[in-house]
Amino acid sequence: MQNQQEGKDKQKQITRRGFLKMMGGIGLTGITATIAGCSTDPAGGKGWMPQQYQVASSYPIQVKGRIPIDPNNPSITRDDKKCILCGQCIEVCQRVQTVYGYYELPIKNDITCVNCGQCTLWCPTAAITERDDIDKVVKALENKDLHVVVQTAPATRVGLGEEFGMAPGTFVEGKQVAALKQLGFDAVFDTNFSADLTIFEEGTELIKRISGDLHEPLPQFTSCSPGWVKFCEYYYPDLLPHMSTCKSPQQMLGALIKTYYAKEKGIKPEKIFSVSIMPCTAKKFEAARPEMNSSGKHAGKPQLKDVDVVLTTRELARLIKAKGMDLNNLPDKKYDSLMGEGTGAGLIFGATGGVMEAAIRSAYFLITKQDPPEALLNLTPIRGLQGCKEASVDIPGVGTVKVAVVHGLSNARPILEAVRKKEAPWHFIEFMCCPGGCISGGGQPRTSLPPSDEVRQARINSIYNADAHIYSKRKSYENQEVLALYEKFMENPNSHLAHELLHTHYTDRSKQLTVKKKNA
Amino acid sequence: MSKGVLVDLTKCVGCGSCTVACKLWNDNKWDDKNPTMGPSAKLTDKNWTVVQFKEVKDKKGEPVWRFVKQQCFHCKEPACASACFAKAFQKTKEGPVIYYPHLCVGCRYCMVACPFNVPKYQWEKAFPLVTKCMMCNTKVEKGEAPACVSVCPAGVFKFGDREELLKEAKSIIAKDSKYVKHIFGENEVGGTEWLYISDVPFDQLGFKTNVTKRSLPSYTEAYMHATPFVGITWGVILTGLYHYTKRRNQISKDNNKNIKA
Ligand code: SF4
Ligand code: SF4
Numbered sequence: 103m104q105n106q107q108e109g110k111d112k113q114k115q116i117t118r119r120g121f122l123k124m125m126g127g128i129g130l131t132g133i134t135a136t137i138a139g140c141s142t143d144p145a146g147g148k149g150w151m152p153q154q155y156q157v158a159s160s161y162p163i164q165v166k167g168r169i170p171i172d173p174n175n176p177s178i179t180r181d182d183k184k185c186i187l188c189g190q191c192i193e194v195c196q197r198v199q200t201v202y203g204y205y206e207l208p209i210k211n212d213i214t215c216v217n218c219g220q221c222t223l224w225c226p227t228a229a230i231t232e233r234d235d236i237d238k239v240v241k242a243l244e245n246k247d248l249h250v251v252v253q254t255a256p257a258t259r260v261g262l263g264e265e266f267g268m269a270p271g272t273f274v275e276g277k278q279v280a281a282l283k284q285l286g287f288d289a290v291f292d293t294n295f296s297a298d299l300t301i302f303e304e305g306t307e308l309i310k311r312i313s314g315d316l317h318e319p320l321p322q323f324t325s326c327s328p329g330w331v332k333f334c335e336y337y338y339p340d341l342l343p344h345m346s347t348c349k350s351p352q353q354m355l356g357a358l359i360k361t362y363y364a365k366e367k368g369i370k371p372e373k374i375f376s377v378s379i380m381p382c383t384a385k386k387f388e389a390a391r392p393e394m395n396s397s398g399k400h401a402g403k404p405q406l407k408d409v410d411v412v413l414t415t416r417e418l419a420r421l422i423k424a425k426g427m428d429l430n431n432l433p434d435k436k437y438d439s440l441m442g443e444g445t446g447a448g449l450i451f452g453a454t455g456g457v458m459e460a461a462i463r464s465a466y467f468l469i470t471k472q473d474p475p476e477a478l479l480n481l482t483p484i485r486g487l488q489g490c491k492e493a494s495v496d497i498p499g500v501g502t503v504k505v506a507v508v509h510g511l512s513n514a515r516p517i518l519e520a521v522r523k524k525e526a527p528w529h530f531i532e533f534m535c536c537p538g539g540c541i542s543g544g545g546q547p548r549t550s551l552p553p554s555d556e557v558r559q560a561r562i563n564s565i566y567n568a569d570a571h572i573y574s575k576r577k578s579y580e581n582q583e584v585l586a587l588y589e590k591f592m593e594n595p596n597s598h599l600a601h602e603l604l605h606t607h608y609t610d611r612s613k614q615l616t617v618k619k620k621n622a
Numbered sequence: 623m624s625k626g627v628l629v630d631l632t633k634c635v636g637c638g639s640c641t642v643a644c645k646l647w648n649d650n651k652w653d654d655k656n657p658t659m660g661p662s663a664k665l666t667d668k669n670w671t672v673v674q675f676k677e678v679k680d681k682k683g684e685p686v687w688r689f690v691k692q693q694c695f696h697c698k699e700p701a702c703a704s705a706c707f708a709k710a711f712q713k714t715k716e717g718p719v720i721y722y723p724h725l726c727v728g729c730r731y732c733m734v735a736c737p738f739n740v741p742k743y744q745w746e747k748a749f750p751l752v753t754k755c756m757m758c759n760t761k762v763e764k765g766e767a768p769a770c771v772s773v774c775p776a777g778v779f780k781f782g783d784r785e786e787l788l789k790e791a792k793s794i795i796a797k798d799s800k801y802v803k804h805i806f807g808e809n810e811v812g813g814t815e816w817l818y819i820s821d822v823p824f825d826q827l828g829f830k831t832n833v834t835k836r837s838l839p840s841y842t843e844a845y846m847h848a849t850p851f852v853g854i855t856w857g858v859i860l861t862g863l864y865h866y867t868k869r870r871n872q873i874s875k876d877n878n879k880n881i882k883a
């Protein structure tokens with residue numbers, strides 16, 4: 103102990119002069135100490151490198167390096183100290199998402215990233231993680247001046263339990279609500295509500311495109327996956343007119359919390375802090391898009407954001423643990439009313455194919471004014487983990503509607519090329535950025551590395567099980583709170599106010615990169 | 623024939639794999655005060671290589687991002703080595719300019735002599751040494767690329783015989799008009815083993831473009847006079863030399879190959 107202290111003191115005192123003096127006189131001990139403790143090898147080279155780099159030459163025969171991450175990336179960040187250069191992040195970004203390596207070098211002025219966070223799921227050391235925004239939420243919760251509202255995405259309720267030792271896919275909807283209430287949120291809403299709302303808005307838009315009332319091209323693309331939207335903005339900006347103008351459910355609910363809810367409750371929008379719990383890291387990017395301030399513009403305060411902070415499922419788990427709570431021991435609680443009701447149709451948004459299936463259930467009703475047949479409530483051809491799925495649905499009065507479902511961005515490319523060549527037979531295509539859909543989003547628990555289809559399937563099964571057996575309503579048009587919203591506030595789907603608050607526009611990002619002609 | 627590395631700055635995506643590889647292979651600590659990447663990246667005694675972020679204008683005047691990997695250039699005629707009377711710095715026949723800690727007396731002449739300001743001093747240590755990139759000489763001896771070079775996913779580097787690389791660099795910049803017509807390291811300070819090509823003029827990327835084309839050891843005398851160490855008394859120097867000679871003799875008995883001269 104004493105020696106250590108002495109050493110430290112010495113260290114402090116050593117100046118250049120002191121050192122030279124030491125060399126000259128008393129330095130003998132110092133020098134011998136250096137010699138004694140020192141081999142005669144040159145410096146460096148005593149460390150370690152992963153096996154794949156222990157080869158002669160630098161020819162790229164094996165997985166190499168890692169993805170670049172912009173220090174200002176709103177979604178993901180990396181701790182270099184934990185990185186072991188295993189190359190897994192490149193594998194997923196390049197092969198599964200076809201983002202890295204799909205642009206020419208030199209880069210322009212952007213580090214191309216769709217913010218999906220799949221790399222956070224593949225990184226074996228968790229060097230790459232979501233950007234941690236927990237503190238902002240904790241601060242807001244402690245601020246007595248703020249009314250803090252939270253919404254939870256469909257997919258977090260089949261993931262969160264895994265962080266607390268439960269089996270993959272365990273359905274923890276009620277426990278999640280209980281945890282959020284215990285954390286002190288003033289209102290807990292369900293993104294399933296705005297998923298149902300999306301069906302009205304997007305379904306109406308689709309029908310208008312098909313009928314020719316809206317002069318936008320078919321097929322219509324879904325727009326609720328922000329990673330997919332950014333991918334399209336980068337690589338297929340010419341196809342953006344196909345993109346539904348509907349905001350994602352997160353952003354719809356965000357805009358309504360600071361308008362509709364604020365009005366109903368008599369709270370000033372600037373006093374509301376809006377948080378969302380998402381399975382997705384790209385939602386952080388989405389919420390930060392400059393145009394996502396409809397409620398602010400509506401209130402004449404454009405600096406207000408519709409969603410203030412997005413936490414991933416993993417962040418919520420950390421927050422719950424930090425407060426000493428154990429999800430296992432919480433009693434089930436219910437969402438708050440006004441925007442807490444959700445149907446099975448809204449819930450299945452969390453799985454690949456779900457948006458499409460939900461849309462078909464409602465489209466059938468909106469067009470025929472009749473409940474869809476049982477077969478349309480279990481649209482098996484577009485369920486499951488196959489990369490591209492398709493189905494044709496006969497809707498009386500319209501004819502055969504052809505739909506396709508794609509998840510994982512590598513699967514999107516051939517479909518988009520077909521659309522470009524006008525060889526796509528479909529009316530409506532669901533695109534989800536992440537393999538399996540939101541249930542395997544970049545913010546979900548890291549259950550296996552790399553993420554396995556077993557875990558994905560378990561979460562998907564849980565979602566469809568809840569749709570069929572737990573939820574009492576399975577069709578968006580049965581959502582009473584959505585109907586009330588239209589009656590009291592929004593008038594009807596695609597109304598002027600709906601366009602102001604629930605629809606958006608897109609950005610051509612193709613100038614930020616040079617798309618590779620022949621893809622690797 | 624000495625080995626070299628050709629660095630094509632137009633291909634760097636700024637992933638920083640090279641900086642991590644250097645830490646892993648050389649077991650260097652992370653420097654909390656000085657990042658290895660970004661606008662304020664800085665070479666330090668722990669950071670033997672860094673990737674500087676530069677926001678510059680391209681030929682069309684459009685803003686572009688470039689990333690510049692920095693490390694020791696491994697000069698053909700290294701000023702650090704000729705300034706080091708203790709022979710702690712030595713140029714190997716394969717190309718790397720390497721440093722033997724056991725020979726170092728801590729005089730830091732190398733730091734003053736280096737035209738690129740590469741060698742760094744371990745200020746925090748009780749018995750500090752000088753540190754810098756070793757060009758992973760133990761790998762290079764075996765014909766393997768340096769650690770940083772081997773990990774780059776973007777094809778920024780080529781490792782091989784310097785003269786071959788120089789030829790290749792010339793043909794690349796002759797064929798492709800995007801490159802500036804300059805190979806940094808071809809002639810700077812008499813030539814370096816690390817060669818750089820770029821589409822943005824080197825001075826805009828923070829390269830020292832005003833260095834002499836002559837090799838530096840011929841200037842060593844002048845450099846010595848310019849050092850802040852002129853005030854050192856002869857006594858100190860001689861004592862230092864005494865210990866140094868003693869160590870050198872002792873060590874050269876054990877391990878002859880370390881001593882060139
Ligand atoms: S977030 Fe997605 S797009 Fe961005 S680097 Fe990771 S895998 Fe690639
Ligand atoms: S996956 Fe993680 S550990 Fe592996 S190279 Fe990427 S950041 Fe590093």
Ligand code: SF4
Binds near residue numbers: 647670694758771
């Ligand atoms: S050559 Fe070796 S020591 Fe030098 S920067 Fe590269 S990894 Fe580091």
Ligand code: SF4
Binds near residue numbers: 167635773774778
């Ligand atoms: S590894 Fe290659 S691409 Fe990555 S920062 Fe280093 S030189 Fe650039």
